[in-house]
Amino acid sequence: MAVYLLRRLLQSALVMLAMSVIVFIGVYAIGDPVEILISPDADQMERERAIKALGLDLPLWQQYLSFLANALRGDLGRSFVFNEPALQLILQRMPATLELAFGAMFIALLIGLPLGLYAGLKPHSAGAKVVMAGSILGFSLPTFWVGLMLIMVFAVQLGWLPSTGRGPTVEVLGLRWSFLTWDGLRHLAMPALNLALFKISLVIRLTRAGVRETMLMDYVKFARAKGLSPARVTYVHVFKNILIPVVTVVGLELGSTIAFSVVTESVFAWPGMGKLIIDSINVLDRPVIVAYLMIIVLMFITINLLVDLAYSALDPRVRLENK
Amino acid sequence: MMISMRAAAMAAVSAFGLSLAAPVASAQNLTMAVGAQVTSLDPHYHALSPNLAVATMLFDTLTAFDAEARVEPGLAESWRVVEPTVWEFKLRPGVKFHNGNAFTAEDVAFTIARVPTVPNSPSSYAIYTRAIERVEIVDPLTVRLHTRTPYPVLPNDLGQVAILDKETHEGASTEDFNSGKVAVGTGPFRYVNFRSGDRLELERNDAYWGDKPHWAKVSYRILPNDASRTAALLAGDVDFIDQVPTSDLASLRRSDKVHLAEKDGLRIIFLALDHQHPEGSPQIADAEGKPLGKNPLHDLRVRRALSIAIDRPAIASRVMEGTSMPSGQFLPPTAFGAIPDLAAPKTDPDAAKKLLAEAGYPNGFRITLSGPNDRYMNDARIVQAIGQMWTRIGVRTQVDAQPWTTFIGRAGRQELSAFLVGWGSSSGEASNPLRSLVAGFDRDKGFGTSNRGRYSNPEVDAKLEAALRELDDTKREALLRDATRLAMEDVAIIPIHIQKNLWAMRPTLRHDSRADELTRAQDVRPAPAQPAAR
Numbered sequence: 001m002a003v004y005l006l007r008r009l010l011q012s013a014l015v016m017l018a019m020s021v022i023v024f025i026g027v028y029a030i031g032d033p034v035e036i037l038i039s040p041d042a043d044q045m046e047r048e049r050a051i052k053a054l055g056l057d058l059p060l061w062q063q064y065l066s067f068l069a070n071a072l073r074g075d076l077g078r079s080f081v082f083n084e085p086a087l088q089l090i091l092q093r094m095p096a097t098l099e100l101a102f103g104a105m106f107i108a109l110l111i112g113l114p115l116g117l118y119a120g121l122k123p124h125s126a127g128a129k130v131v132m133a134g135s136i137l138g139f140s141l142p143t144f145w146v147g148l149m150l151i152m153v154f155a156v157q158l159g160w161l162p163s164t165g166r167g168p169t170v171e172v173l174g175l176r177w178s179f180l181t182w183d184g185l186r187h188l189a190m191p192a193l194n195l196a197l198f199k200i201s202l203v204i205r206l207t208r209a210g211v212r213e214t215m216l217m218d219y220v221k222f223a224r225a226k227g228l229s230p231a232r233v234t235y236v237h238v239f240k241n242i243l244i245p246v247v248t249v250v251g252l253e254l255g256s257t258i259a260f261s262v263v264t265e266s267v268f269a270w271p272g273m274g275k276l277i278i279d280s281i282n283v284l285d286r287p288v289i290v291a292y293l294m295i296i297v298l299m300f301i302t303i304n305l306l307v308d309l310a311y312s313a314l315d316p317r318v319r320l321e322n323k
Numbered sequence: 324m325m326i327s328m329r330a331a332a333m334a335a336v337s338a339f340g341l342s343l344a345a346p347v348a349s350a351q352n353l354t355m356a357v358g359a360q361v362t363s364l365d366p367h368y369h370a371l372s373p374n375l376a377v378a379t380m381l382f383d384t385l386t387a388f389d390a391e392a393r394v395e396p397g398l399a400e401s402w403r404v405v406e407p408t409v410w411e412f413k414l415r416p417g418v419k420f421h422n423g424n425a426f427t428a429e430d431v432a433f434t435i436a437r438v439p440t441v442p443n444s445p446s447s448y449a450i451y452t453r454a455i456e457r458v459e460i461v462d463p464l465t466v467r468l469h470t471r472t473p474y475p476v477l478p479n480d481l482g483q484v485a486i487l488d489k490e491t492h493e494g495a496s497t498e499d500f501n502s503g504k505v506a507v508g509t510g511p512f513r514y515v516n517f518r519s520g521d522r523l524e525l526e527r528n529d530a531y532w533g534d535k536p537h538w539a540k541v542s543y544r545i546l547p548n549d550a551s552r553t554a555a556l557l558a559g560d561v562d563f564i565d566q567v568p569t570s571d572l573a574s575l576r577r578s579d580k581v582h583l584a585e586k587d588g589l590r591i592i593f594l595a596l597d598h599q600h601p602e603g604s605p606q607i608a609d610a611e612g613k614p615l616g617k618n619p620l621h622d623l624r625v626r627r628a629l630s631i632a633i634d635r636p637a638i639a640s641r642v643m644e645g646t647s648m649p650s651g652q653f654l655p656p657t658a659f660g661a662i663p664d665l666a667a668p669k670t671d672p673d674a675a676k677k678l679l680a681e682a683g684y685p686n687g688f689r690i691t692l693s694g695p696n697d698r699y700m701n702d703a704r705i706v707q708a709i710g711q712m713w714t715r716i717g718v719r720t721q722v723d724a725q726p727w728t729t730f731i732g733r734a735g736r737q738e739l740s741a742f743l744v745g746w747g748s749s750s751g752e753a754s755n756p757l758r759s760l761v762a763g764f765d766r767d768k769g770f771g772t773s774n775r776g777r778y779s780n781p782e783v784d785a786k787l788e789a790a791l792r793e794l795d796d797t798k799r800e801a802l803l804r805d806a807t808r809l810a811m812e813d814v815a816i817i818p819i820h821i822q823k824n825l826w827a828m829r830p831t832l833r834h835d836s837r838a839d840e841l842t843r844a845q846d847v848r849p850a851p852a853q854p855a856a857r
Contacts, residue, residue, distance in 0.1 A: 031732035037445035039370035040759065041749055043769030046450050053443055081362045081369070082519060083443050083497045093520070148550050155558035163558035164551050165544065166521070269546045269555075271521035279360060279520065279547070282697075284728055 005305075012301040019297050020071070023290045024064050032056075033080055033284040054080055067290070076294065077287030081280070086291035090273055095175045096166055097265070097272035101257040103179065103192035105250065108199035113246075115200075116207025121234065123212060131204060138201030147194045147267035154190060162187050164269040191268040195261055199253055206249055210242030217241075244314055251307040252300075259296040350849070351539035356546040356555055357842050358566035364517055365500035366485030366508075367438050370446045372747070375483060376841040377543070380525060382485035382508030385412060385431065386478045390846075392589055392658070392751030392838045394478045398426065398486055398509065404794055407473040408456075414464040418532045420488045421507045421514075428466045432458040433489035435468075441497065451480040473792045475799055479750035511536045511845045520545060525844065536845040543844065556581065556827055563832060565842040567825040569644045569700060575827055582850070584826045586836035587648055587655050590747040591756065592699055594692075594709070594817040595776040596620045596629075597740045606691035606740035610719065619688055620740070626814035628678035629741075632716045633709055634670040639820055642704045647820035652807055653748065653756035655821055655838075660753025660790075660803030665811065667818070675716045687717025694743035695731070696724040700822055706743050709819075734775045745822070746773065747840065753803040757787050761815040778815040 034050050042050070051057050055066070067077060076086045119128040155163035167184030169176035178184030214220060215238065223233050258273070265274035273292065280288040359373035366378035379387070387397035399412040418426040435458050439449035454474040459467040470477060487495075488507060495505040506514035511533065512525035525541040544561060546552040549568040555561045557580065567575065567583065575581050597604045597620055604618045619625045635649035648655070649667035656663045679687060692713070694706035703724035710720040725733075734742050748755045763779035764771035770784070771777070783806050790802035810816075824840050828847070835846040 031728045032735070034445070035731045035735055036728055037369070039446040039450065040746065040773055041370070041755070042446060042450050043772050044766040045769065046447060047772070049447065049449075050445055054445060078443060080443075080445050082501070083363065083365075083368060084501070089519075148554070151551065151554045151558070155560070156554055159558065163555045163560045164546060165555075165560070266548050267551055269521075269544070269548065269551055271518065276520060282726075282728065 008301075008305055012298070015301065016294055016297050019293055020068070020290060021064070023293050024060070024067070024286070027284060027286045027289055028060055031284055033286060036283050037080060071294075076291035079280075079285050079288045081283055081285045081288075086287040087295075089288060090276065090292055090295060093271060093273045093276050095177055096270060097258055097261060097274060099177060099179045099188065100191055100195060100261060100265070100270060100272060101254060103188050104195035104199060104257055104261075105254055107192055107196035108203050108253075109250070111196075112200045112203025113207055116204040117211060117234070117239075119204065120208040120211025120215070123208075128208075132208070135201035135204045138197045138204075141197070143194055143198065143263050144267060146197060147191070147264055150190045150194055151267075161190055164267075166271055191264050191270050194268070195257060195264045199250075199257075202249060202253065203246065206246050207242060210245060211238060214238045214241050240314070244311065247310050247314065248307055251303050251310070255296075255300045255303045258299065351537075352542075353538040353540070353563065353844055353847060354542045354544065354561045355563040355565075355842065355844060355847070356544045356552050356561040357564070358547055358549065358552060360520065360545055360547065361523060361543075362519075363497055363501060364503075364506050364514070364523075365441065365497040366487070367434075367441045367448050368444050368497045368500075370448050370450070370483070372749075372840060376843050377523060378485045378508075379510065379841065380512045380541075380543075380843050380845065381506060381510045381514060382487070383418075383510050384482050384485055385414075386482045388482050388751060388837075388839055390586070390835055390837045392748075394482060394751075397482070399481075402478060405467065407794060408470045410468045410470070410477055411461070412466050412468065414466065415532060416464055418509050419530055420491065420509050421528060422488075422491060424488050424490050426486070426488070426509055427463040428460040429463075429489050430486055431466050432460055433493070434484065434486050437487065437492070438484060443497075448484055451483045454480065473794055475791070475794050475796075476750055476752070476754060479752065479755075483749065512541060515540075534845075537848050538844055541844040553827070556829075559829075563826065563828040563834070563847055565824075565826050567827045569646055569825075572644045572646065572825070579830065581827050582830045582832065584828070584834040584836045585646065585823045586838055588747070588822045588824045588840055589654060589658070589751060589838050590699075590745050590822045590840070591650060591653050592647070592702075592705065592743065592745045592819045592822060593760075594629075594741055594743055594819065595734070595760075595774075596626060596778075596814075596817065597737070598776050598778045598815075599737055604690075604740040605738055606693075608689045610686040610688060610717075612689060615688065619682065619684060622682045623814060624678045624682040625684065626817070628675040628682070628716065629713060629718065630814055630817045631668050631671045631678075632675040632712050632718070633668075633817070633819065634712055635667050635820060636670070638705055638708050642701050642708055643820065643822075646700065646823045646825060648823065650818045650821045652811055652818060653746070653760070654753055658748075658751060658753065660757075660800050660807065662804050662807055665808070667820075672712075672716050679717060684717075687719060689719045689721070690740055691721045691723050692741050692743070693723045693725065693730060693734070693739045695727040698727040699743075699745045702743060702745075705819065709743075737775065737777065739775075742775075743819075744773075744775070749839070751839065753807055754787065754790055757783070757803065757806050757810070758791075761810045762787055776816070778810075780809065780813060780815065783809045783813075783815070 038047060038050055079086050079089055115131050119131045122128050151163050154161045167178045167187035168181050169178045170180045179188055220237055223237050262274035262278050265272045277292050361373050361377050362369050363374055366382050384397045385399040386394050389395045398415050400415050402410055402412045405411050435452050435455055438452045454470045456469045456471045461467055491505055491507050499505045503514050503517055511528055511531045513528050515524040515526050517523045523543040527536055527539050552564045553571045556564045600618050603615050609615050639647045639649050651667040652662055652665050654661040692706055692710050694702050696703035706724050707722050710722040713720040733739055746756055746760055758770055759773045761778050761783055762770035763784050764774050764777055786802050786806035790799050793799040793802060826834050831850050833848055833850045
């Protein structure tokens with residue numbers, strides 16, 4: 001187990017290193033940040049000063065090496081735009097994104113699992129057909145459009161929910177959370193639902209497929225033959241076995257929700273990391289882009305590891321070993 | 324009679340709907356949503372107009388700009404030229420910073436010394452103070468600014484520089500401003516709270532020296548997504564938005580839930596042309612796609628033909644939905660240094676074809692017209708429209724619209740043959756666009772910084788240089804007009820139109836709209852009481 005973890009850590013470090021090189025070169029190739037950040041009124045002298053101040057006068061490999069040296073000390077650079085440490089900027093916005101992602105995941109499981117079970121157990125019922133047709137919509141409607149439609153219906157027409165933004169926050173453990181206030185929850189509802197739509201469909205389909213497959217298994221037949229109640233068969237024997245694919249996908253989806261909820265965050269003006277990264281890309285704020293992607297890579301690596309650990313807990317046949 | 328009854332009933336219903344949707348707006352609070360990112364509360368960190376808008380709410384400047392972008396007194400009550408290189412500013416007495424400190428000449432000297440020293444600034448305000456060689460404090464309410472050379476636009480430049488307090492801000496960092504620790508100015512609003520990328524909260528400065536704003540509390544939210552910003556207004560979450568998207572304009576104009584304000588701006592949208600590459604421009608080929616061996620844009624007849632081929636009124640009415648003013652020069656005709664009677668060139672495709680034939684291109688040529696697709700109002704659509712208009716006169720145009728981040732780098736490396744850009748004149752007068760856009764590229768003079776087509780005309784430069792030394796307003800304006808006329812007759816650039824700025828708000832509000840695009844809470848006020856019966 002220890003060897004396994006160590007090897008995973010080493011792999012992760014290599015991935016992060018590769019990532020930083022790719023991002024560095026990528027941002028360099030897009031364009032010159034000074035062109036974008038500088039006031040149009042600036043003259044040539046001021047441009048040269050700004051290029052120097054941001055450290056962009058050095059050759060790229062030198063910029064990269066100094067970034068690497070600082071990164072090893074835990075300093076991922078200062079944002080060109082905000083003049084604040086990139087890491088701090090990102091961490092400040094993390095709670096907003098985390099509550100959005102977990103909110104979406106919660107909604108997805110709350111709605112997706114029961115509907116999927118139902119559709120799997122009664123595949124020929126009219127209700128199941130409606131659920132499956134609905135899940136196709138969830139897959140195929142673009143989040144951007146759905147988000148705007150939600151705003152039009154619930155905020156503009158009905159006036160039930162606030163259209164955009166994050167509600168008032170409460171400080172817990174030094175971080176600002178909004179899901180602990182009623183108004184905060186009202187602000188959270190629409191963006192979380194918008195983000196959850198795709199995942200609801202995914203969970204429904206996974207659960208349904210799992211249930212249908214498992215129902216034909218010998219052990220289910222045997223459990224039935226033994227005279228166990230249908231509820232016990234479903235919730236103990238079937239449910240536990242279909243959870244493995246669901247946990248894998250939900251774990252990875254959680255990662256991509258945290259990392260790439262860019263569209264939802266911009267439509268709802270949700271001040272999270274996704275909005276920060278898209279704003280940073282628009283002005284080529286390289287320190288923030290690099291730091292953000294490094295954090296995301298780290299997060300995916302961690303989630304993958306946790307998913308693997310969850311496997312072995314759910315299914316004793318899976319062993320984490322070093323073969 | 325029936326119709327008016329129904330209209331009244333509809334109005335009542337919609338008013339009721341609005342009040343349901345918006346229980347929050349009290350008479351003293353204002354929630355605004357702006358489209359552009361505020362990057363810093365340090366007024367000397369990042370020279371950018373959204374930051375200036377915020378700075379002029381929290382701070383004041385020695386000189387200020389009125390709604391028409393004319394210079395007016397700010398913290399300086401008056402100023403005069405003592406010698407050609409010495410300006411004397413009389414400061415406003417009795418002005419206090421938000422923390423109670425008095426504003427004096429020391430603070431002016433401190434501010435001018437601080438501006439060029441802000442660390443890591445991606446775009447420094449030093450360009451507005453560089454002309455000043457030293458500051459002489461005559462008495463607590465009089466300063467003399469010594470410039471290296473005669474510098475007539477000093478009052479315009481000082482309108483960009485927020486005055487800080489020596490006692491409070493000595494050694495203060497940009498982070499101290501963003502955290503609110505030293506976000507202390509003399510401005511009409513006081514700092515309450517700032518969440519970067521989300522919102523800024525302000526309260527009225529009851530001790531303000533000028534007209535006190537109407538609003539006790541202001542929430543200044545940043546909502547870059549156009550559709551969401553409009554929806555937030557319609558939902559009643561915000562009272563006021565800027566940068567109204569033209570696609571929503573038609574429906575907002577019909578809506579009785581929204582009042583629109585518009586104002587002719589100072590931003591010219593134009594085409595820059597490749598004036599370099601005599602051996603052939605990178606994106607131009609002959610009608611068969613073979614290299615031409617020369618740059619057709621060097622021929623004035625070709626440049627004229629391309630300019631008169633453009634149907635500017637059609638772009639203004641169809642693409643821009645009436646939110647632009649066709650133009651034949653840098654600035655609106657009323658601005659300082661603009662030519663009052665110079666109208667936009669008349670559209671004439673037949674004459675354009677003739678000009679092309681005279682220049683030796685009876686079959687036209689091929690060109691790529693580039694532009695950004697995320698920077699100016701409807702930028703990509705304007706480029707497409709012009710592409711069609713040019714193709715109609717035989718210049719087969721390929722259109723290439725890209726994100727600003729990639730586009731502007733290519734334009735700056737002279738890789739493009741013709742491209743659309745915009746220019747907002749921060750000083751509100753003509754020396755600013757002349758100097759940046761058409762003066763020959765020259766590092767030592769600081770000329771032609773945004774002259775990406777590298778136009779160069781010694782006659783224009785000479786007139787401009789004379790104007791930049793001339794302290795007499797009448798003579799300077801004449802020189803600036805001469806320079807503008809020379810550049811326009813030579814088609815240095817092809818002006819398209821001047822943008823109108825748009826704001827939308829609840830019908831109960833009014834906005835004193837500004838030509839310089841700034842969105843500030845002190846310019847919003849309640850609408851005068853409506854007559855009882857309509």
